[in-house]
Amino acid sequence: MHFWTTSRLYGGAMEGAGSGAPSVHTALGLTDDELVAIEGILGRAPNHLELAMYAVMWSEHCSYKSSRTHLRRLPTEAPHVLVGPGENAGVVDVGGGVAVAVRIESHNHPSAVEPYQGAATGVGGILRDIFTMGARPVALMDSLRFGPLRDARSRWLFEGVVSGISGYGNSVGVPTVGGEVVFDEVYAENPLVNVLCLGVLPKSRLVLGRASGVGNVAVLFGSTTGRDGIGGVSVLASAGFGDAEAEQAKRPSVQVGDPFEEKRLIEACLELLDAGLVVGIQDLGGAGLTCATSETAARGGVGMDVYVSEVARRQPGMEPFEVMTSESQERMLAIVTPESLDEVLATCNRWEVRATVVGTVTDGGRLRILERPGGEVLADVPASSLHDDAPVYDRPVSPPADLAELRAADPAHLPPPADCGEDLLALLADPAWVYRQYDHQLFLNTVEPPGGDAAVLRLKAPGLARTSPEAPTAALALSTDGNARWCALDPRQGTAMNVAESALNVACAGGRPLALVNCLNFGNPEHPEVMWQLSESIDGMAEACRALGVPVVGGNVSLYNESRGRDIDPTPVVGVLGLIERLDVRPPGVRMVEGGRLLLLGRTVPTLAGSLWALQVHGHRGGTLPPLDLALHARLVELVRSLVEEGLAAGIHDVSDGGIGVALAEMAVRSAVGFDVGGLHDHVALFSESPSRVVLCVQDHAAEQVRRRAGAAGVQLSELGTAGGDRLVVRGLLDVGMDQAQAAWRDAIPTALAPA
Amino acid sequence: MAARVGVVLFPGSNCEHDVVEAVEALGAEADIVWHAKSALPDVDAVVLPGGFAHGDYLRPGAVARFSPVMSAVGDFVADGGPVVGICNGFQVLTEAGLLPGALQKNSGLKFLCTMVSVRVETANSVLTSAAETGQVLRIPINHFEGNYTCPAETLAELRDQDRVVLRYVDNPNGSTDSIAGVCNEGRNVVGLMPHPERASDPLLGSEDGRVLLRSLLAHVPALR
Numbered sequence: 001m002h003f004w005t006t007s008r009l010y011g012g013a014m015e016g017a018g019s020g021a022p023s024v025h026t027a028l029g030l031t032d033d034e035l036v037a038i039e040g041i042l043g044r045a046p047n048h049l050e051l052a053m054y055a056v057m058w059s060e061h062c063s064y065k066s067s068r069t070h071l072r073r074l075p076t077e078a079p080h081v082l083v084g085p086g087e088n089a090g091v092v093d094v095g096g097g098v099a100v101a102v103r104i105e106s107h108n109h110p111s112a113v114e115p116y117q118g119a120a121t122g123v124g125g126i127l128r129d130i131f132t133m134g135a136r137p138v139a140l141m142d143s144l145r146f147g148p149l150r151d152a153r154s155r156w157l158f159e160g161v162v163s164g165i166s167g168y169g170n171s172v173g174v175p176t177v178g179g180e181v182v183f184d185e186v187y188a189e190n191p192l193v194n195v196l197c198l199g200v201l202p203k204s205r206l207v208l209g210r211a212s213g214v215g216n217v218a219v220l221f222g223s224t225t226g227r228d229g230i231g232g233v234s235v236l237a238s239a240g241f242g243d244a245e246a247e248q249a250k251r252p253s254v255q256v257g258d259p260f261e262e263k264r265l266i267e268a269c270l271e272l273l274d275a276g277l278v279v280g281i282q283d284l285g286g287a288g289l290t291c292a293t294s295e296t297a298a299r300g301g302v303g304m305d306v307y308v309s310e311v312a313r314r315q316p317g318m319e320p321f322e323v324m325t326s327e328s329q330e331r332m333l334a335i336v337t338p339e340s341l342d343e344v345l346a347t348c349n350r351w352e353v354r355a356t357v358v359g360t361v362t363d364g365g366r367l368r369i370l371e372r373p374g375g376e377v378l379a380d381v382p383a384s385s386l387h388d389d390a391p392v393y394d395r396p397v398s399p400p401a402d403l404a405e406l407r408a409a410d411p412a413h414l415p416p417p418a419d420c421g422e423d424l425l426a427l428l429a430d431p432a433w434v435y436r437q438y439d440h441q442l443f444l445n446t447v448e449p450p451g452g453d454a455a456v457l458r459l460k461a462p463g464l465a466r467t468s469p470e471a472p473t474a475a476l477a478l479s480t481d482g483n484a485r486w487c488a489l490d491p492r493q494g495t496a497m498n499v500a501e502s503a504l505n506v507a508c509a510g511g512r513p514l515a516l517v518n519c520l521n522f523g524n525p526e527h528p529e530v531m532w533q534l535s536e537s538i539d540g541m542a543e544a545c546r547a548l549g550v551p552v553v554g555g556n557v558s559l560y561n562e563s564r565g566r567d568i569d570p571t572p573v574v575g576v577l578g579l580i581e582r583l584d585v586r587p588p589g590v591r592m593v594e595g596g597r598l599l600l601l602g603r604t605v606p607t608l609a610g611s612l613w614a615l616q617v618h619g620h621r622g623g624t625l626p627p628l629d630l631a632l633h634a635r636l637v638e639l640v641r642s643l644v645e646e647g648l649a650a651g652i653h654d655v656s657d658g659g660i661g662v663a664l665a666e667m668a669v670r671s672a673v674g675f676d677v678g679g680l681h682d683h684v685a686l687f688s689e690s691p692s693r694v695v696l697c698v699q700d701h702a703a704e705q706v707r708r709r710a711g712a713a714g715v716q717l718s719e720l721g722t723a724g725g726d727r728l729v730v731r732g733l734l735d736v737g738m739d740q741a742q743a744a745w746r747d748a749i750p751t752a753l754a755p756a
Numbered sequence: 757m758a759a760r761v762g763v764v765l766f767p768g769s770n771c772e773h774d775v776v777e778a779v780e781a782l783g784a785e786a787d788i789v790w791h792a793k794s795a796l797p798d799v800d801a802v803v804l805p806g807g808f809a810h811g812d813y814l815r816p817g818a819v820a821r822f823s824p825v826m827s828a829v830g831d832f833v834a835d836g837g838p839v840v841g842i843c844n845g846f847q848v849l850t851e852a853g854l855l856p857g858a859l860q861k862n863s864g865l866k867f868l869c870t871m872v873s874v875r876v877e878t879a880n881s882v883l884t885s886a887a888e889t890g891q892v893l894r895i896p897i898n899h900f901e902g903n904y905t906c907p908a909e910t911l912a913e914l915r916d917q918d919r920v921v922l923r924y925v926d927n928p929n930g931s932t933d934s935i936a937g938v939c940n941e942g943r944n945v946v947g948l949m950p951h952p953e954r955a956s957d958p959l960l961g962s963e964d965g966r967v968l969l970r971s972l973l974a975h976v977p978a979l980r
Contacts, residue, residue: 166867170898171808173770260768260811267767352767437867439898441951444774447959458959462773586959 024048028055034391041385049369049379052321053386056287057294060559063390066525067557070538078551080514088129088209088283089199090553092515094459094579099203100476101135104143104196104517104575106558110255111193115160119193120168120257124329126197127174128283131266132332134207134273135199136461138443140169142179142195143480143519143573144434147188149752154183157191159753165195166437171259172266176438177446178455179480181431184615186484189563194519194556196480196575200461205273209282211296211304211335211361216279218293218304218359219341221348222265222331225289226314228255230325261330261353268351269332270463277340277347284331290324290386292333293359294367297383300335303362304383309372310358320378324369335361395525397532407489409622411614412607416683420661421734423617423683425741427658428665429748447475447583451670452590453654454479454509456580475583477511482521482573483657485610486689490625491533491570494610495540497625497691500633502576503548504654507637508694510587510644511578516545518555518574523567525559533570534559541572547630548637550576580645587644591651591671592697592723598677599706600660602636602693603716606684612657613687626690632714633692639713640694648706651697651723661686661730663695664720668728669745674738677721678731686733697723759784759973762799764829764845766791766809766820771842771953775805778953782966784973791823801838801882801972802829804845806898806951816844816859816901817851826852838882839945840972843899846937846947855940855947856914857906859899863930867900871962873925874936874950878918881939883946886971892925893964895950897936902949904931904938914938921946 025035028051038046038054046054060066076084082099083091089103107122123140130137142165147154158181169176174197211218272278280300282292289306297304308320314328336344341357348355362368367383370376382389400406417423435450448456459474481502486494503513518541523530534557545552561568580587592598608614609623643649651671655663660680668675680686698706710717721731726738761779765772765788776786787797791809796802809820820826826848833839833854841849849855862868876884876891887893906914911933914920922937929949937948952965 170867170869170900171768171811173768173807258811260808260813263770263808263811264767432870436870439867439869441869441896441898441954441960442770442774444777444954444957444960449961583959586961 025051028052029059030055034058037391041389042381047379049321049324050381052325053290053379053381056290056325057386058390062287062291064557065391066393066395066531066559067520067534068392069394070535071555073538074542074552075545076552081551081553082206085552085554088132090515090517091133091206092553092577093203094474097203098459098464099201099206100577101130101133101199101201102196102515102517102575102577103129103554104194104519104573105129105556106519106521107193107195108191108521108558108561111161112191115157116164116167117256119161119164121255121329122193122195123165123168124257124259124262125285126195127172127262127266128285128332130197130199131269132209132281132283133199133201134205135201136270136463137174137197137199137266138445138461139198139455139457139478140174140176140195141455141478141480141575142176143482144179144181145187145192145571146183147185148183150755151188154188155753161191161193162434162437168257168259170439172263173442175440175442175446177440177457178450178478180482181434184484186569190561190568192521192561192571194521194573196517198478198577200459200464202464207273207281209296209299210280211300211302212279213337214302214361214363216335216337216361217341217357218306218361219334219336219344219355220311220331220358221334221353221355223258223261223328224312224314224354225323225326225331226328227318227322227326228328230322230327255327255329257329264351264353265330265332268348268353271347272334272344277344278334278336280335282333284333286327288324288326294383294386296333296335297367298387301365303364303366304359305362305368305370306359307370307373308378309375310356312354312356320369395531396528397535398528399532400529406622407624411609411611411620411623412684414614414618414620420683420686420730421736423613424661424665424734425736425744427612427616427662428669428741428745430745433749447586448509448589453505454511456509456587458583473583475580477506477509477578477580478575479505480573480575481505482571484569484571485615485621486625487537487572488569488621489610489623492536492540493625493628495537495572496544496630497628498572498574499541499544499548500628500630500691501654501656502574503550503637504640504694506576506578507641508644508652508654509578510580510641512641513548513550513576513578513637515553515577516550516574517553518572520555520557521561521568521571521573522559523562527567530567537570537572544630548634585647588649588652590653590667592667592673592675593650594673594724596650596697596699596723597703598675598720598723599696599698599703600693600718600720601640601696601710601715604660604685604688604693605690607688607690608684611659611687611689628691635713636692636694636715639709639715643706643709648698648702649696650699653695655693655695656689659687659689660695665728665741667695667697668738669742672738672742673723674725674727675721675723676725676729679718679720680730680733683733686730695720759801760799761786762789762796762802763787764789764791764802764804764825766823768809768811769805769807769844771806771951774953775803778956778969779973781956782969782973789825791825794824794828796828796832802832804841804848806843806845809844809848817847820848821852830854833945836942836944838972840883841947842951843949846949847901849945849947854945855938856910857904857938859901860903860905861901862903868928869896869898870928871896872928872950874922875925877920877923880918881921881943881946883948883968883971884921886974887967893967894962895952895955895965897928897950899949902931903929904935906932917941922948922950
């Protein structure tokens with residue numbers, strides 16, 4: 001039996017004081033009750049290796065033990081859903097024999113400790129989830145949140161994360177086609193890095209992470225296994241942050257990425273899958289080999305013998321527990337028949353990918369870790385117990401004590417701006433500084449680049465047989481959205497508004513919303529307020545998804561986003577995938593055309609609750625959110641989609657952060673065409689973020705038809721004014737020159753990054 | 757007979773499919789050529805596509821020049837065959853000594869993926885023969901190491917011999933003399949940082965790259 005000390009596992013940080021050293025299971029993050037449960041499963045005390053395996057698999061990150069009971073309330077089914085939550089990625093049928101795989105995941109904690117590698121390995125991990133399904137990864141999106149850039153540490157985190165995504169994503173050869181970036185005090189100590197990946201596959205290549213066929217072999221391929229990332233899921237991802245010293249101590253738990261290894265891994269894997277050489281395949285992510293072997297065995301209802309001696313090591317002297325829990329990146333596990341083995345090894349060899357047989361599929365459902373084939377048995381547990389028997393907690397929920405007070409604090413009482421133009425300019429920020437660092441064009445699919453309402457991608461991928469030339473050219477629309485200002489005031493409605501906004505963004509690109517993935521970033525689940533926020537948020541998401549007919553096909557929960565005892569505001573991030581059935585011309589995009597008429601679809605509720613203006617200008621976070629009518633919103637989404645599809649819009653933008661004011665200004669600065677609008681009586685009308693609204697720029701001849709269509713859909717339409725000239729004018733409120741507006745927009749981020 | 761283009765695939769290349777798609781759309785046939793091959797198939801032109809050959813570890817192109825296929829590419833060049841290196845392919849060609857100069861990190865020390873305007877400085881190369889001198893093209897760049905540099909005497913030679921093929925209208929990366937592309941003395945090898953294949957469809961926002969790829973395909977028979 002091999003032993004290790006807790007101090008080695010934690011790099012010395014968790015060394016117990018004097019004789020009161022923590023027990024091993026506690027140091028590994030398991031509770032006393034969880035230890036009792038493990039003893040019950042095994043019928044004996046677990047040895048140290050077994051304990052380490054349960055600790056990583058039963059961690060919050062791997063087991064979703066606090067959230068699972070709530071996640072069951074989400075709608076996950078629709079006829080086009082081929083694979084729903086629970087697998088490596090959700091997969092939807094988009095017609096023509098083609099399917100799309102999509103997943104979003106957080107890498108918040110690693111990025112807080114080491115921004116470049118934390119973000120880079122976040123990209124690497126999500127890519128593996130996609131090509132594990134047999135899909136060619138064709139697009140990434142990043143949803144990023146940091147503290148304000150006036151803080152040097154926030155600037156370091158922001159620049160590091162963006163470089164990490166750029167360095168890894170560009171090199172691995174998958175374009176980053178969009179995302180969002182938000183700066184808010186609540187993320188100063190705990191940034192959020194959520195990465196979404198989309199892949200395309202022929203339906204026939206869909207594979208699942210299952211082991212089957214007793215006597216088949218388990219092949220580990222890709223990178224060698226090292227001491228990096230040991231306990232990442234339990235040490236990093238399932239606990240909050242304390243002081244700076246503790247963060248230093250956590251650094252060795254961050255993995256290091258190698259995009260070139262991953263690139264070869266992608267090519268080798270897709271080639272193996274195309275040739276039908278593997279029975280099942282699984283990536284190694286959180287909890288490493290323990291997770292990959294137990295999950296494939298459990299899903300296939302079989303057992304597995306794993307030989308630690310056969311795992312290629314990055315360094316000598318590694319203990320079995322280190323081999324089994326290492327989170328070294330760029331590794332995959334494939335289940336292969338003995339007859340195919342030589343061909344599998346040859347394919348890997350061609351791509352210069354290391355491949356070794358490390359195990360055998362057995363019957364009986366036991367996961368046994370052996371020192372070597374035929375050697376000493378180091379661990380012996382029911383494979384499914386690591387996954388299926390993880391505890392499920394129904395943790396106490398209660399609304400935050402200050403909620404009523406927060407909702408009562410209406411920003412209507414804030415002093416109106418002396419100059420609305422100045423406030424408007426302060427709310428503008430061009431994200432180009434971020435996305436210019438990302439290859440967003442590879443594969444020649446990116447029709448609508450980052451910066452618009454939704455990315456628009458042609459539906460094709462290398463190696464995917466093309467449909468006939470006459471077939472309509474389908475495309476995908478993809479948007480990620482989150483808004484913690486809303487969710488802090490009302491997690492239920494705020495989340496529903498997020499979902500609504502994301503679906504509307506997709507519609508603005510001409511897409512019909514097909515599926516949603518979510519990344520639920522919340523604080524410490526042991527705080528009843530956080531569990532209440534999570535539970536409410538899930539209910540809001542479920543309501544909106546049902547009303548809009550969008551199934552949830554996958555998700556990720558990131559808890560313990562806290563530092564120094566302070567939880568982040570609830571930040572559910574959603575990614576909505578839409579299908580554009582026919583894309584013959586570029587969608588209108590966020591712009592104006594000279595002489596166009598500016599119309600508003602939807603009704604403005606005069607409120608500044610949860611608005612960007614209230615926060616950015618006054619640091620105010622209170623109020624009661626305006627109502628969301630989901631039935632009306634569903635009609636608006638379909639109306640907008642059809643108007644775009646039929647080419648009736650010359651420019652379009654949904655109204656969200658910063659209200660109509662920012663929507664108009666963004667359309668103007670992006671196209672260098674000004675506007676002259678009226679009918680907005682005060683700053684409240686200008687900056688209100690009430691939901692279900694879209695600004696349209698239409699040519700004269702289309703205006704009447706748009707009006708009729710809106711009427712038929714029961715959506716209110718009002719005339720805002722006209723596009724043209726070189727000034728941004730809202731009668732009675734503001735009058736700003738185009739040059740000034742463009743400079744404020746373009747320079748916002750670069751200026752903030754280079755403080756005088 | 758359609759022109760046949762060999763597109764070299766190093767481990768870590770990533771624009772090979774895009775080049776294939778763009779030249780096929782112009783009526784050519786394309787073969788992806790694995791880097792470990794020591795001979796080229798029967799092709800009329802060769803493209804070294806963009807990406808990160810061998811991970812670009814050490815220095816972009818520094819390892820790729822030793823891939824077996826590169827000696828075959830060298831022979832092909834010596835026979836007068838047209839060869840174009842795009843982005844990472846340009847970096848490989850300079851490392852292999854088939855083009856002068858080197859590409860260092862962008863002056864802004866950031867990766868840059870953005871649309872730029874480049875001016876065709878000479879129509880006398882395999883990549884610009886169908887274009888007009890002075891013509892301005894909108895083509896995206898996508899690189900970290902695109903800052904062209906060379907010794908003063910090389911620069912003088914490039915200018916004197918009319919071998920600066922493309923210049924940036926607004927220098928995005930600090931390149932010497934705003935150079936975006938150069939050719940060899942034989943004018944059959946061209947390296948450029950912008951990606952013409954990414955400007956090959958109106959849906960992508962520009963078709964200006966097609967004139968360059970069309971030049972390459974049109975000149976194939978004449979040059980062999």
